[in-house]
Amino acid sequence: MELKFSKDNFDIEATVKEMLSKTNNIINITHKEDFDGIGSAAIIKHYFDIPDSNIMFGDYKNSTINAIFEKIKKLNLDKMTVVLTDLGLDEPLIPAYQSMISYLKDRNSTIIWLDHHNWGNETINKVAKICDFAVVGDNDQLCGAELTFKYLIEGRFDEDFGKKIAAFAHKTDFNLPNQESFLVDITKYITYSNYHSSNDSLIELVNFVSKSDFSNEKIKEIAEFYNKEESENIKELKSSIFDYRINESYKIAIGFGGNINSTRACSIISDLTNSDISIFVNIPLEKISLRGKGKLDCIKLANKMGGNGHFNAAGAPLTKDIKLSSKDEMKKQADKIAEMAKEVYP
Numbered sequence: 001m002e003l004k005f006s007k008d009n010f011d012i013e014a015t016v017k018e019m020l021s022k023t024n025n026i027i028n029i030t031h032k033e034d035f036d037g038i039g040s041a042a043i044i045k046h047y048f049d050i051p052d053s054n055i056m057f058g059d060y061k062n063s064t065i066n067a068i069f070e071k072i073k074k075l076n077l078d079k080m081t082v083v084l085t086d087l088g089l090d091e092p093l094i095p096a097y098q099s100m101i102s103y104l105k106d107r108n109s110t111i112i113w114l115d116h117h118n119w120g121n122e123t124i125n126k127v128a129k130i131c132d133f134a135v136v137g138d139n140d141q142l143c144g145a146e147l148t149f150k151y152l153i154e155g156r157f158d159e160d161f162g163k164k165i166a167a168f169a170h171k172t173d174f175n176l177p178n179q180e181s182f183l184v185d186i187t188k189y190i191t192y193s194n195y196h197s198s199n200d201s202l203i204e205l206v207n208f209v210s211k212s213d214f215s216n217e218k219i220k221e222i223a224e225f226y227n228k229e230e231s232e233n234i235k236e237l238k239s240s241i242f243d244y245r246i247n248e249s250y251k252i253a254i255g256f257g258g259n260i261n262s263t264r265a266c267s268i269i270s271d272l273t274n275s276d277i278s279i280f281v282n283i284p285l286e287k288i289s290l291r292g293k294g295k296l297d298c299i300k301l302a303n304k305m306g307g308n309g310h311f312n313a314a315g316a317p318l319t320k321d322i323k324l325s326s327k328d329e330m331k332k333q334a335d336k337i338a339e340m341a342k343e344v345y346p
């Protein structure tokens, strides 16, 4: 459900005007792990022409949010407009965002949060409601880039570019069939850049996309690097899958591995086990991804693991101190996740 919160004195028209007159003061914090986040940034880059250094890449780790906060402080700006796109909020991150937002408010800044993930009461009350404008909550109609288009661009600019990017993001985020081959390559580029912690290459990608340069040679080249790594990683994943019957009707399966796009990894797990929820534990990225088939609500299990998301696609962090260097350790971790699944899906 799309939930909208707006400060009484918030005026979106005036804010967009202010943004256009001071593009150096616009900061975009976007989800770095998929095309929805990259597309949202590209829309903002295209229409507002903000500096590369004002585009910041977020995820669901405290360390990332704190690093972004430090970067914002270094910019030393007043009257910023900070737009967060395609980033959900899990409870452990509340304090980090609260301090960032209070710093921004002290500097007379405007905070706009546009997201489509599931938000709990706590995160809504403590964060969404202190933004100047926030659209949050699980949304099965519009993804992050579509919300960015709807609230910042629609009716104010030449809409063609924004509409196009929003539609591409919709396809990738809702995992729809028949994706253009450049979208498949871009998704690979994003996964590879995240795995190799390269924010610079993500900035480059935002620039390519903001200029509709979807088939740039660099995109193809990095997609090719991804392919090479992926075939090795898939072999490893296939030998590290554990499946469980969690009740009379449903099965889950958990696989462990390295750099593979999470949706792709989950579909490999599901193909091999016929599971109703497939779970991919990305060990180097310390990230757990869940994909469902419309039967069991992935959010429930993700919540149990300290994460969040959507009905059919959710994520959670992998606790740092967990060691997964042997098959035994993986099996133990998989057992634990299966126990949690039995609790949440009785």
Ligand SMILES: [Mn+2]
Pocket (backbone or CB within 6 Å): 036, 037, 086, 116, 143, 144, 173
């Ligand atoms: Mn999204």
